[in-house]
Amino acid sequence: MAMKRNLLTGGLALTLRNWPALVWTYVFNLGLALVFSLPLHNQISAITAHSFASQRLTAGFDLGVMGDVIRKLSDGPGSAASVSYLSTPIYLLIYFLIVPGTLFCYQTSVPARLSTLIQTGLMYFWRFVRITLVSFVVFGVVLGVLMAIQNHWATHVDETSVGRSAWLHEMSGIVIIGLVAGFLRVYFDLVEVYTVQLGLQTPAMGMAAKVNRRIRRVFLPAWRVYRENFLRVYFSFVLLTLLGLSAVVITARMAMHSLGQPRTWPLFVLAQIGLFLMLLTRFWQRGAETVLAQDNPLVLVVVVPEPIAPLPDEGEAVLLDT
Numbered sequence: 322m323a324m325k326r327n328l329l330t331g332g333l334a335l336t337l338r339n340w341p342a343l344v345w346t347y348v349f350n351l352g353l354a355l356v357f358s359l360p361l362h363n364q365i366s367a368i369t370a371h372s373f374a375s376q377r378l379t380a381g382f383d384l385g386v387m388g389d390v391i392r393k394l395s396d397g398p399g400s401a402a403s404v405s406y407l408s409t410p411i412y413l414l415i416y417f418l419i420v421p422g423t424l425f426c427y428q429t430s431v432p433a434r435l436s437t438l439i440q441t442g443l444m445y446f447w448r449f450v451r452i453t454l455v456s457f458v459v460f461g462v463v464l465g466v467l468m469a470i471q472n473h474w475a476t477h478v479d480e481t482s483v484g485r486s487a488w489l490h491e492m493s494g495i496v497i498i499g500l501v502a503g504f505l506r507v508y509f510d511l512v513e514v515y516t517v518q519l520g521l522q523t524p525a526m527g528m529a530a531k532v533n534r535r536i537r538r539v540f541l542p543a544w545r546v547y548r549e550n551f552l553r554v555y556f557s558f559v560l561l562t563l564l565g566l567s568a569v570v571i572t573a574r575m576a577m578h579s580l581g582q583p584r585t586w587p588l589f590v591l592a593q594i595g596l597f598l599m600l601l602t603r604f605w606q607r608g609a610e611t612v613l614a615q616d617n618p619l620v621l622v623v624v625v626p627e628p629i630a631p632l633p634d635e636g637e638a639v640l641l642d643t
Contacts, residue, residue: 326616328557332609336601339433342423343604347597349415357408417449418442423604424517427611448516448536455536456509463505467498500559507558508547510607514614515539522619539619546617557609565602569595 336343422438425445431437471494478490516539547554572595576588 325553326612328553328609328612329560329605331612332557332605332607335427335608335611336604339423339426341435342419342426342433342438343601345433345435345438346419346423346604347600349419350596350600351593353408353412353415413453417446417453420513420607421445421449421517424514424607424611425521427608428514428518428521428615445517445520448520449513451536452509452512452516456505459509460502460505464498464502467501471495471498503558503562504555507555507610508543510610511543511547511554511614512536512539514607514610515543515619518614518619542619546613550613550617554610554613558606561602561606561609565599568598568602571595572598 418439419442421444422441423433425431425441426433426437474494475491478487482490516536519539572591576591
């Protein structure tokens with residue numbers, strides 16, 4: 322009988338035990354944000370540095386002036402737009418290195434050092450690339466159909482109702498799309514967890530190692546475990562998602578009240594606290610999913626063919642005849 326540990330407490334324990342993985346991920350995200358925001362900062366400075374309207378941004382915060390700045394930035398391509406396209410592949414590269422290493426440390430007792438994260442990420446790099454490509458296709462098909470239905474639903478709501486009733490009806494469709502997206506996200510998270518677990522059971526050499534690198538071997542087991550434990554893992558995922566979003570909303574609201582302050586560093590600190598807490602809940606989700614996978618381990622079946630006795634050669638045959 323499979324164990325049923327508490328996913329929330331077990332996932333939090335794994336996250337706190339491997340806290341360096343969380344810290345390194347936050348450092349990389351912050352570094353990317355700072356590096357790729359420099360061109361945007363330079364463009365905004367070039368627009369506002371010699372304008373009297375810029376005083377309405379330095380002495381306070383004026384949404385009208387900021388809106389004009391954004392409109393001027395969108396008039397033509399600039400360095401910020403070109404750099405933003407480069408940030409996506411770099412972010413994905415870091416993702417494909419850090420996430421497998423984190424899941425590896427979650428499932429073993431290996432400390433989550435940066436060298437361990439990178440080394441393990443290189444081992445699982447192409448497997449996670451293939452999983453991401455498959456998930457993009459599934460997300461695109463399913464959410465594309467739901468978005469088309471949502472557009473027709475929103476048109477119908479606009480024609481039949483107004484005010485709060487219309488808003489609630491449209492939001493109901495958006496909530497359903499978000500719940501379906503969460504359903505798919507949990508499944509592919511489990512696929513990633515079982516991919517690492519399969520790699521841990523794979524022999525280092527031999528034909529079996531090549532076979533067990535195929536990610537298709539984990540899709541069906543991940544689905545079975547997900548189906549049997551749907552309520553536990555899905556509602557844990559939704560709860561942690563709401564906690565992360567609540568942290569961002571609360572810190573953002575507190576930061577909005579600090580926009581008129583002469584110092585900007587409290588605003589930056591509040592925003593980073595919210596983002597760090599949201600990242601913590603994401604690692605917590607992966608920890609909860611790892612606990613579920615450990616309670617329902619993947620059974621590795623390796624079929625080893627029996628050795629066939631070699632036939633005697635002609636010389637031996639002649640000797641036996643004589």
